Amino acid sequence: MDLRQGIGLRKLGKTVDEFQQDLLSNLYFRRGTTVESASPRDAYETLSLTVRDHLAERRARTAAAHYASNPRWVYYLSAEFLLGAQLEQNLLYSGTGEIAGQAVKALGRTLEELEGLDVEPGLGNGGLGRLAACLVDSMATRDIPAVGYGIRYDFGIFKQSLSDGAQAERPDDWAFQGNPWEFPAPDDRQTVGFYGHTEPVPGSSTRKKWVPGEIVLGEPSHMLVPGYGTDTVNIVRLWRARGSEASFDLSRFSAGQYAEAVQEAVRAENISKVLYPDDSTELGRELRLKQQYFLVSCSLRDIIRRFRLRNSNWDEFAEKTVIQLNDTHPTIAIPELMRLLVDEYELEWDRAWAITRKTFAYTCHTLLPEALETWPVHVFERLLPRHLEIIYLINMLFLREVEERFPGDNDRLSRMSIIGEQPERRVRMANLAVVGTEAVNGVAELHSKLLRETVLNDFADLWPAKFQNVTNGISPRRFVKLANPRLSDLITESLGDDGWLTDLERLAELESFAGDASFQERWRSIKRANKVDLAAGDPDSLTDVMIKRFHEYKRQQLKLLHIITQYQRIRNDPNGDWIPRTVLFAGKAAPAYHAAKNIIRLINAVGATIAADPVVSPYLKVVFAENYNVTLAEQIVPAADLSEQISLAGKEASGTGNMKLALNGALTIGTLDGANIEIRARVGEENFFLFGLDAFEAAERKISGYRPADHYEQDAELRQAIDAINAGVFGDVGHDVAGSLLGHDEYLTLADYRSYIDCQDAVEAAWRDPDHWTRMSILNTAHSGFFSADRTVADYAARIWRVTPVRV
Ligand code: CR6
Secondary structure, eight states: OOGGGOOSTTOSSOOHHHHHHHHHHHHHHTSOOOTTTOOHHHHHHHHHHHHHHHHHHHHHHHHHHHHHHOOOEEEEEOSOEEOOOSHHHHHHHTTOHHHHHHHGGGGTOOHHHHHTTOOOOEEOSSHHHHHHHHHHHHHHHTTOOEEEEEEOOSBEEEEEEEETTEEEEEEEOTTTTOOTTEEEOGGGOEEEEESOEEEEOTTOSSOEEEEOSEEEEEEEEEEEEEOSSSSOEEEEEEEEEEEOGGGSOHHHHHTTOHHHHHHHHHHHHGGGTBOOOOSSSOTTHHHHHHHHHHHHHHHHHHHHHHHHHHOOOGGGHHHHEEEEEESSTTTTHHHHHHHIIIIISOOOHHHHHHHHHHHEEEEOOOOOGGGSOEEEHHHHHHHOHHHHHHHHHHHHHHHHHHHHHSTTOHHHHHHHOSEEOSSSOEEEHHHHHHHTOSEEEESSHHHHHHIIIIITHHHHHHOGGGEEEOOOOBOHIIIIIITOHHHHHHHHHHHSSSGGGTOGGGGGGGGGGTTOHHHHHHHHHHHHHHHHHHTSSOTTSEEEEEESOOOGGGTHHHHHHHHHHHHHHHHHOTTSOOOOEEEEEEOOOOTTOHHHHHHHHHHHHHHHHHHTOTTTTTTEEEEEESSOOHHHHHHHGGGOSEEEEOOOTTSOSOOSHHHHHHHTTOEEEEOSOTTHHHHHHHHOGGGSEEOSOOHHHHHHHHHTTOOHHHHHHHOHHHHHHHHHHHTTTTOTHHHHHHHHHHHTOTTOHHHHHHHHHHHHHHHHHHHTSHHHHHHHHHHHHHTOGGGBHHHHHHHIIIIIIOOOOOOO
16 A cells, blocks of 8 residues: 555545544544443544544655655754644644534534533743744645654643632643543653763763763654645654653562652653743752753654654755754753764764754744843753763854954953853853854844844854844634634635635735725624624723733733723713723733732732722723633634733834734734834834834933833823822732832833823724724734744745755
């Protein structure tokens, strides 16, 4: 049988009857139950397996095509993948949605009911993890041979609930009932070492023998990543840590020492236990470094295994392989590849280094200095002694190169060194990532420019050609077609076909409808219906959303000042001509980030005060939607009128929520930060509400000695808002928030307050003219095509990866 022809069993284009037969057979033989006794979970699993079979058939053909063509591969290494719910996506991507809807009746269920049982794997924190998911989707859609590598955390991002308005966290046991989308691949398990010591190798100055003190197994499983409108199905391979056989101590167990008997296994399994729950503190640092090395070590061995299936010459490795490092989390891959090549495969150092440098590329996702990872040298030395030696050698040779170019410039040397000396010796992962890669990119134009001019300036001086920009993007399938079916249908009808789903720039054709009264009417009724579905507030009110992680730089506190100002204005003039608004917040704060958690509490306290106020509540409502995740985003985004993108300029690397909202016809109120700048340039200045300092002005303000009190003293409305917070009108927590605003106001909230309030007034003026507003909304959608992740992937493919698609 020729696999490339497909195995025939799962022919596409099934009838409802055939699909029903498959369902029943899966119910009996794979789920082991019957229609009469099937639980909802049985029905859900059965449907998922049946849909999965359709993709698995394509997967088999994809793997065969890839094997035959021995292509250049993209390996995307990421500590996070926020894949989103799978069932609905896979129904769409396998083209089985309609027949499945009919066929599940045989199980006495509806599709909606079963989709409700689908649990999203929350294997990420926010934008970075969701970006990884959008990129692998687009790589498959563009037929790029690719594998995503990540960690299969037992517990994903914590579940958030509110308790008396404060964030409470619960563990996210996402796969507690199993995960039908996953294929375990125990045969491909890898062995990972930690701790221990190194020994010299006689006759070699660069090779060493590493004798690890702890051994852990990495067991992979994979999820299918289907392309849209193509046969390609790629995979994301996720590693789970296990103790080795030797980690269970039978003699202790027999002696009744049950806990001691399993402690080694437990310690091993802890490595993939939880997604690092907190990106703001120093806690658990060693465990996080362990996770990073675990991911890297398993993945690199797997990549090498795959390479050696079809190739034997190491000089071809970098031609067949590009490894994209998603932020610095997987950067230990650089010394690890060196270790494998030099110590295990016995290549000369220089040859290994040439291969390594050509293989890797690095995407930086931040400008916040505290988000650039560094590890204390002593932690590294204990956990990864051989890697530290390799890093020292890489650093020595690198600094020699710098010294040659800039003789005598010692300040430069110490800034560029991979090892920082002050206040303690630390390994600077971003420096390592720049030194060990062929290309470095930021994620939006401004971000890439600031990286070159500030954070990575010395490196850009040395290697200007290495630095690039690739503006982020999002999946139009998930965030329009699936999230907003009404809008999707209208677009398809207006454009004549659904080719826009893989060629999003075609949305520009909507421009000709922007002034058409009946089209506008339909546009508005879709938005309204989406708001009714969301049921967050009056569907005729202006739905103003701020959905993202809670962080002071993102400035939820600025939005809060606007709400309080509005509240005070209405109270002062109850008969004014106020525009009803529903302000919807959603987002999680890192569990140990107290300032962010205080802002959540204050938002809820202000919301409660307003709700209890008969004068203000008809015009203003504050809603906090709990447990923001991909699924919730898919419900909120289509219902939004106004998108809050109000970070201090120069702080948000890109943002991707801003793209999702604009694409769904929300107007943005925002600063000149991250991708906002590119959104504004495309949708048009007149269709974007701009306010605030730009990145340059913000930096100047800080340098010239910023005093938040000046703004407080000079602006009566601001003063009243802060006084109310401070006086406890909204409870005790106000005191801390006000204190931090008046004290140092790290993110210049007060400096941007007036400009923001005036801009919100302009928003309301625009809202009063529905035709004008709708026109702006249509134009936002029409000109957001650039923000498709398909375009992002095409940019990476052309400029960084230099890969060519393989059609299945
Ligand atoms: N927090 C950036 O802050 C960007 C995403 C994806 C972030 C955000 O602006 O859109 O990455 N950075 O590029 C990090 O996670 C370090 C994010 O999600």
